[in-house]
Amino acid sequence: MNTTVILGTGIIGVSTAYYLSQAQPPSSIHLVEPSPVLFASASGFAAGFLAKDWFSPSVAAVGALSFEEHSRLAEEFDGREKWGYMKSSGVSYTAGRRDGETKARGDDWLRGGGSRADGLEVSNVSSEGYVPRWLRRSEGDVVESISEEGSTAQINPLRLCQFLSKTCVDRGVQLHHPAKAISVHSDNRNELSSIRILNTDTQTETDVPCTKILIAAGAWSSRVFETLFPNSDMKLPISSLAGHSLVVRSPRWSKEHEGKGCHAVFTAGEDGYSPEIFSRIGGEIYVAGLNDASLALPSLPTESKIEEKSIKILKETAKQLLGEKEDLDDLEVLKTGLCFRPVTHKGTPILVKLPEKSLGSIETRGGDEGGVWLAAGHGPWGISLSLGSGKVMAEMIQGRPPSVNVTELGL
Ligand SMILES: Cc1cc2nc3c(=O)[nH]c(=O)nc-3n(C[C@H](O)[C@H](O)[C@H](O)COP(=O)(O)OP(=O)(O)OC[C@H]3O[C@@H](n4cnc5c(N)ncnc54)[C@H](O)[C@@H]3O)c2cc1C
Ligand SMILES: *[C@@H]1O[C@H](CO)[C@@H](O)[C@H](O)[C@H]1NC(C)=O
Ligand SMILES: *[C@@H]1O[C@H](CO)[C@@H](O)[C@H](O)[C@H]1NC(C)=O
Secondary structure (H helix, E strand, O other): OOOEEEEOOOHHHHHHHHHHOOOOOHHHEEEEOOOOOOOOOHHHHOOOEEEOOOOOHHHHHHHHHHHHHHHHHHHHHOHHHHHOOEEEEEEEEEOOOOOOOOOOOOOOHHHOOOOOOOOOOOEOOOOHHHOOOOOOOOOOOEEEEOOOOOOEEEOOHHHHHHHHHHHHHHHOOEEEOOEEEEEEEEOOOOEEEEEEEEEOOOOEEEEEEOOEEEEOOHHHHHHHHHHHOOOOOOOOOOEEEEEEEEEEEOOOOOHHHHOOOEEEEEEOOEOOEOOEEEEEOOOEEEEEEEEEOOOOOOOOHHHOOOOHHHHHHHHHHHHHHHOOOOOOOOOEEEEEEEEEEEEOOOOOOEEEEOOHHHHOOOEOOOOOOOEEEEEEOOHHHOOOOHHHHHHHHHHHHOOOOOOOOOHHHOO
């Protein structure tokens, strides 16, 4: 089997390694990660909300496959215990109106384009079961169900990443960390034959013979491509969208409540701030929705600088919506974060084998023997789409027929 080097160990990289290692000798798979801390990127800081069918048509098949794989893996490896896999209900929350005031409905922005739940059917469900007990209700507010039973779930994405990478390493996948690829080399037919990896701790360089490379470096993917293929005149169409997040503990969400399922609350936003709140197994409530396209991508995820003013806004939201009453602050902050989603103009991920002519002066071995692939740009949905993307990428790289048709997710 041809050696494959995967650049980036976010959830897309480790998912692909997981599926690849089921169908080829694991020692022929290499993972390369420059961040001194693993999963310090979006994959370790995301909320972990999963949906079955909240996607645009070109992503629907991989979305459904992914949701199924999440459920299958959770079943097989005790995902509830290991990574907090749990069914979830999605609701839209609209604050009450004061006299004469017209407020946006909770789902307005969900339907507004580019959002997580764009185009969803909204239905009113009177059953209190849909309303999370940790949400503070106030007069005139409206809580509506926006998910069908069994079509949404919740995980802790950091723990799923840890499970997948540990499984890969236990199987024999080779992890280079902290390390980065600095150049690619070709044989006498000018076909890709090795990649040079620099261990950034020891400053030692190693040439790993390989004919296949997968770029799965999230928001850093276009930088990786530029470094390795400097003669290419193509720029990968992937940019970044920063998002702050906050994890809190509330006395109203603890182990005894978890059995009934998690909740996802989407609220109406102003000035582009549409708070999203998720309860997770382990007594955690995750708050995000504050995004900033102007924050520049740092050179490594560990170099992100959290903006205190953003965290303050998230804390204020948490206090308003989760506090027991107006002036009582009984929430404990467990974690704050800033991470960068990889985004594309189309709003859909790119899962593709890069055309040979786009690589500049280097070629790759023909047939199923070589190539350079890209799996990135999952935007707000990379956790949900992770396992399906990883499965399909593994199939493409190994030259097997893909489980679902992803031709529309090309460049
Ligand atoms: C606040 C927030 C909340 C979110 N909530 C959800 C959610 O609830 N559900 C959902 O489905 N999605 C969610 N997402 C989206 C999700 O987090 C991303 O789509 C997903 O994590 C992207 O995974 P990735 O592996 O492509 O990228 P990343 O997780 O960014 O991983 C890329 C990796 O590449 C590495 N890298 C950088 N440079 C190089 C290099 N030169 N060589 C090799 N590797 C390199 C990075 O260090 C990093 O480890 C959320 C995102 C944010 C920001
Ligand atoms: C849901 O109920 C609220 C309050 O009863 C109502 O204003 C709203 O129009 C309903 N939404 C739908 C989609 O039926
Ligand atoms: C995949 O979908 C594309 C268009 O979306 C279509 O042209 C192609 O024939 C499909 N491939 C297979 C194998 O079904």
